Amino acid sequence: MLSKKNIMWHEGKVTKQHRNSLNQHKSVTLWFTGLSGSGKSTISVELEKSLHEMGIKTYRLDGDNIRHGLNSDLGFTEKDRYENIRRIGEVSKLMVDAGLITLTAFISPFRKDRKYVRSLMEDGEFVEVYIQASIEACEERDPKGLYKKARDGKIKEFTGIDSPYEAPASPEIHIDTEALTIQESVEKILTYLKDKQYL
Amino acid sequence: MLSKKNIMWHEGKVTKQHRNSLNQHKSVTLWFTGLSGSGKSTISVELEKSLHEMGIKTYRLDGDNIRHGLNSDLGFTEKDRYENIRRIGEVSKLMVDAGLITLTAFISPFRKDRKYVRSLMEDGEFVEVYIQASIEACEERDPKGLYKKARDGKIKEFTGIDSPYEAPASPEIHIDTEALTIQESVEKILTYLKDKQYL
Numbered sequence: 355m356l357s358k359k360n361i362m363w364h365e366g367k368v369t370k371q372h373r374n375s376l377n378q379h380k381s382v383t384l385w386f387t388g389l390s391g392s393g394k395s396t397i398s399v400e401l402e403k404s405l406h407e408m409g410i411k412t413y414r415l416d417g418d419n420i421r422h423g424l425n426s427d428l429g430f431t432e433k434d435r436y437e438n439i440r441r442i443g444e445v446s447k448l449m450v451d452a453g454l455i456t457l458t459a460f461i462s463p464f465r466k467d468r469k470y471v472r473s474l475m476e477d478g479e480f481v482e483v484y485i486q487a488s489i490e491a492c493e494e495r496d497p498k499g500l501y502k503k504a505r506d507g508k509i510k511e512f513t514g515i516d517s518p519y520e521a522p523a524s525p526e527i528h529i530d531t532e533a534l535t536i537q538e539s540v541e542k543i544l545t546y547l548k549d550k551q552y553l
Numbered sequence: 554m555l556s557k558k559n560i561m562w563h564e565g566k567v568t569k570q571h572r573n574s575l576n577q578h579k580s581v582t583l584w585f586t587g588l589s590g591s592g593k594s595t596i597s598v599e600l601e602k603s604l605h606e607m608g609i610k611t612y613r614l615d616g617d618n619i620r621h622g623l624n625s626d627l628g629f630t631e632k633d634r635y636e637n638i639r640r641i642g643e644v645s646k647l648m649v650d651a652g653l654i655t656l657t658a659f660i661s662p663f664r665k666d667r668k669y670v671r672s673l674m675e676d677g678e679f680v681e682v683y684i685q686a687s688i689e690a691c692e693e694r695d696p697k698g699l700y701k702k703a704r705d706g707k708i709k710e711f712t713g714i715d716s717p718y719e720a721p722a723s724p725e726i727h728i729d730t731e732a733l734t735i736q737e738s739v740e741k742i743l744t745y746l747k748d749k750q751y752l
Binding site (some may be wrong): 366367368373376377399402403405409411412413414419424425427437441444445447448449451452453454474479510 | 565566567571572575576598601602605608610611612613615618622623626635640643644647648650651652663673726
């Protein structure tokens with residue numbers, strides 16, 4: 355019988371350290387930030403494929419799996435935009451605790467929001483990956499047609515047009531997608547992860 | 554250069570199927586439900602240890618890692634209690650997508666809330682684990698002293714005292730912790746997972 359004396363509340367739980375040991379790699383959040391069209395999604399998708407092929411346990415959070423699910427109750431007011439990033443930060447923290455290399459691909463334009471997410475994590479568990487491209491290059495690429503809509507006034511407060519993007523002052527990784535190919539960008543991040551012994 | 558033509562939006566992403574194949578087991582949410590003191594936490598902690606020792610990739614969501622983080626903005630109104638369960642459901646869905654056997658340990662007293670979470674998942678990805686013990690047994694165990702507080706009127710709308718617990722009508726797994734030991738309970742769930750070929 356499950357009597358009071360043999361209920362062992364939260365003793366001997368499986369921890370992040372146990373999971374990292376089983377997976378044979380450290381867990382970390384790779385927080386991709388940059389303008390719409392800078393290449394965040396593309397590079398994070400390709401990076402995840404490379405990591406997966408190496409047997410690394412990964413997960414990728416993006417608009418597709420967040421906006422229609424966990425954050426489906428949020429709109430685009432200032433308060434909701436902050437709450438959007440806060441929840442993504444909290445879920446990333448859980449994913450890191452679960453032993454995963456977690457890739458997040460969101461514009462996340464504000465320094466204070468990114469700083470807040472960093473504050474949730476332990477040292478070394480938040481790696482800011484700044485995906486840089488000029489607004490001109492992003493507008494030329496315009497993969498989702500969003501810049502055109504913003505220029506036509508159909509989207510308000512669009513980052514880079516009528517809402518600011520605050521570039522990271524000292525990101526752990528800085529990728530200029532006007533200078534590097536996708537493959538070179540992926541290699542640069544992999545090299546960082548190996549050098550810092552995440553892998 | 555990252556030109557428009559070689560941006561491959563969301564093509565060839567790593568999927569749940571790829572992750573399950575790498576992990577060599579299926580991913581699923583084991584949704585523990587039952588009264589406070591029924592044994593949800595104890596059994597889910599012990600089950601996770603057994604799974605981890607078998608090399609299974611797991612994660613466990615409970616009050617400790619949810620209420621102080623993702624759901625720290627929520628209180629205990631009816632609306633907030635629903636939102637609490639909704640978010641746990643959405644995070645569980647992400648964890649299953651990430652390839653993990655996800656254990657959740659929350660009272661989750663209402664049938665409609667559990668039904669909603671089930672509706673988020675694909676067939677077979679939501680396994681309801683009803684941890685049953687009589688209110689008398691739970692109150693006798695009272696591991697967190699909450700029943701005493703509820704009886705003293707210090708906690709309002711406490712499940713089993715002045716708020717209902719709606720037992721599952723047909724849970725996938727039913728554990729009576731007044732009849733089974735912790736180890737027998739864990740074995741029963743492991744047997745289910747093997748029989749249904751999750752492992």
